[in-house]
Amino acid sequence: MADQKTIKRKTFECSGKLKQVMADHFLELDRASQSGDSKIAWCSSVGPAELLRGMGFLVYYPENHGAMLGASRMAADVIPYANAEGYSPDICSYLTSDIGAFLQEKTPLTKAYNISAVPRPDVLVFNTNQCRDVKDWFAWYSRHFNVPLVGVHTYREIGEIGYDQIKEIAKQIEDLIPDLEAAGGAKFDMDRFKEAVGLSKKTSQLWRACLETASAVPSPWTFFDATIHMAPAVVARGTQAGVDYYEILLKELKGRIKGGIAAIEGEKHRLYWEGMPIWGKLRALSEQLSGLKACVVASTYCNTWIYEQLDSAKPFESMAQAYTELFIVRDEAYKEQYIQECHDLYQFDGIIFHDAKTCPNNSNNRYGMPERLRGNTGVPALIINGDLNDLRCYSEEQTKTNIEAFIEQLEEGMV
Amino acid sequence: MASPIFTGVDIGASRTKVTILDPQKNLIGRAEKKSGTDFSDTAVSCLESALKMANRSRTDIVKTVSTGYGRNNVTFSDRTKTEIGCHAKGCYFHFPKAITVIDIGGQDNKVIKLDEKGNRISFKMNRKCAAGTGAFLEEMSMRLDIPLEDMDSLARKATEQVELGSYCTVFSATEVLEKIRQGKKVPDIVKGLYLSVIKRLLEMDALGDTVVMSGGVVAYNPYLVKMVEERIGREVLVPDFPQYSGAFGAALFAMEGGI
Structure with a gap:
């Protein structure tokens, strides 16, 4: 049988530094929100953050807050309040948990940083590259705070990306400048903007290097570790703090490889996670898989925050390219090829597809991909039903059984 | 000893x-x-x-x-x-070849594919909802006020096809009420319920050539197996004591x- 023991994740020496980066981020926003000294832009997680940094805004990411609501398991309590306001239980549960929490005047920032409320925005900036929900989400706050809502409308389901498409997105980004200046941003400064793009690129390169250390056998870390350590790649990209953090993390990961330190002692199975994390169940899933000697070595989700296309020599165009070439924007053929390339690099022997009830754009099992990948690579897949934040859509027992049975299946294949 | x-x-x-x-x-x-x-x-x-x-x-x-x-x-x-x-192991013992096992349990369904050596190739369980499981039939027997153990013999007496379209057990119950209002006969409705279970099963996964059915629902509702055979156009194997x-x-x- 699949030998199952509960094993906790190994802690990282740089965890303290991670906490500091995140605390600095939120406390700076809180101070600005209270004093009005700096302008605050809310930005979708793969929105045009570098431009905002380049215009002197402090940047707050509601999706990061959504993930915190999920991880702290506050989401289930507050989602119903957004549902009652007409926001369906079937749409993005980041949206419903974030708006529900706001309506209830609750935030996980209170417990984590003694911050009473999310920072007040001066402008809300989205990119629909992930989904339309970010725009609808921000629109609610735009109405509530009576502040401008601006953004980029991207292409969807694209295979090859043409130059004209990149040019058009670049133009949309550039066209944001007058609105952002009017919303209180500093006058656009090309040098400052280029600097932010350059720092984002460095952050991305380091983040990729960190993720790719998991190609080592045994892997020095797991997807569950990475979901925690990716926070600066989201909130501190375009800053020196992001670069500094990943230099430290990369050093530690390399040290683990050199020292033969495995994330999972006796690593027996290597898995790929496709889809959103189940934030409220990270620990439970991590411990179950560790107990089964299974290491989730890579994920599409964590790879999302790699934007190596960024180039400070052509900032608008390279931003357009980086934010349009994302996995989530692409067609099925591209996505399939992408996962196959990840298989070549990480040598995983199974894929877990998370079918997230409220996140269709990030649930890639729905158009036959698991079956096609199995045909092309021979790698079996497991589909688990759940959600990023709404644990009403999650059956713990059924998921546990499915995972255990999947590992049994992999073990049978090893006999 | x-x-x-x-x-x-x-x-x-x-x-x-x-x-x-x-x-x-x-x-x-x-x-x-x-x-x-x-x-x-x-x-x-x-x-x-x-x-x-x-x-x-x-x-x-x-x-x-x-x-x-x-x-x-x-x-x-x-x-x-x-x-x-365990279901895979038990069924392969009785039918040692490449098989697709359909297990209908009280609360979940499984479709398990085995190769000729009995190794699992893949498996799927129903999504969270109870549609197509034993719980669905239990709920419906209560709604229709008929003992669970009478359903099989009732279904065999059906003379008309009654279709229930919904995924959801609660919506199906409403559909059943609708059929009662329309004057449909209980045996026809019961057979319609079996058909609903079968539709939920067949949409879970594509079936291999040799199909084996197991589980309590199969043990107590053998007519359902016959209906699956009619639906897929081939024999369905059932082990002794499928439950x-x-x-x-x-x-x-x-x-x-x-x-």
Whole structure:
């Protein structure tokens, strides 16, 4: 049988530094929100953050807050309040948990940083590259705070990306400048903007290097570790703090490889996670898989925050390219090829597809991909039903059984 | 001295089943009862009944493997296996070739594909909802106010096809009320319920050439198997005592540990 023991994740020496980066981020926003000294832009997680940094805004990411609501398991309590306001239980549960929490005047920032409320925005900036929900989400706050809502409308389901498409997105980004200046941003400064793009690129390169250390056998870390350590790649990209953090993390990961330190002692199975994390169940899933000697070595989700296309020599165009070439924007053929390339690099022997009830754009099992990948690579897949934040859509027992049975299946294949 | 015996315990969402095998893999004892609210007690109670049937005692047991939702609640178990693994094992024992196993349980359905060596190629469980499971039929029997055990004979008397379209058990119940209002006969509605279960099963996965069905619903509703055969146009294999397939597989795993 699949030998199952509960094993906790190994802690990282740089965890303290991670906490500091995140605390600095939120406390700076809180101070600005209270004093009005700096302008605050809310930005979708793969929105045009570098431009905002380049215009002197402090940047707050509601999706990061959504993930915190999920991880702290506050989401289930507050989602119903957004549902009652007409926001369906079937749409993005980041949206419903974030708006529900706001309506209830609750935030996980209170417990984590003694911050009473999310920072007040001066402008809300989205990119629909992930989904339309970010725009609808921000629109609610735009109405509530009576502040401008601006953004980029991207292409969807694209295979090859043409130059004209990149040019058009670049133009949309550039066209944001007058609105952002009017919303209180500093006058656009090309040098400052280029600097932010350059720092984002460095952050991305380091983040990729960190993720790719998991190609080592045994892997020095797991997807569950990475979901925690990716926070600066989201909130501190375009800053020196992001670069500094990943230099430290990369050093530690390399040290683990050199020292033969495995994330999972006796690593027996290597898995790929496709889809959103189940934030409220990270620990439970991590411990179950560790107990089964299974290491989730890579994920599409964590790879999302790699934007190596960024180039400070052509900032608008390279931003357009980086934010349009994302996995989530692409067609099925591209996505399939992408996962196959990840298989070549990480040598995983199974894929877990998370079918997230409220996140269709990030649930890639729905158009036959698991079956096609199995045909092309021979790698079996497991589909688990759940959600990023709404644990009403999650059956713990059924998921546990499915995972255990999947590992049994992999073990049978090893006999 | 009595020969050693091997025990499989399957604590399902609805019922608990215990099997006892002799070293020749003969099923010499079995028992089942409602899982109830104390899985440990139910397992012990079933074990005692099965031992009585086999005319053996607990000291003859070499190894026990438990499975099902309550697999971790069996105090006398040596190890656990998932119900997916155990149903596959149990069915492959009876039909040792490449098979697709369809198990209809009290609370979930499984479609498991095995290669000719009995290794799992893939498996799928129903999504969270109860549609297509034993729980669905239980709910409907209550709505129709007919005993669960009468459904099979009623379905066989159907003369007209009644279609129920919904995925959802609650919506299906509303549809059933609608059919009653329309004056549809109870046997036709019951057959419509079976058809609904079959549709939920067939949309889970593509079936291989040889299909095996197991589980309590199959044991007590054999007409449903006949309807599946009609639907897919080929014979469906059913092991003896299909409700015991998981417990039987668990006992086979117990035996693999050695005597």
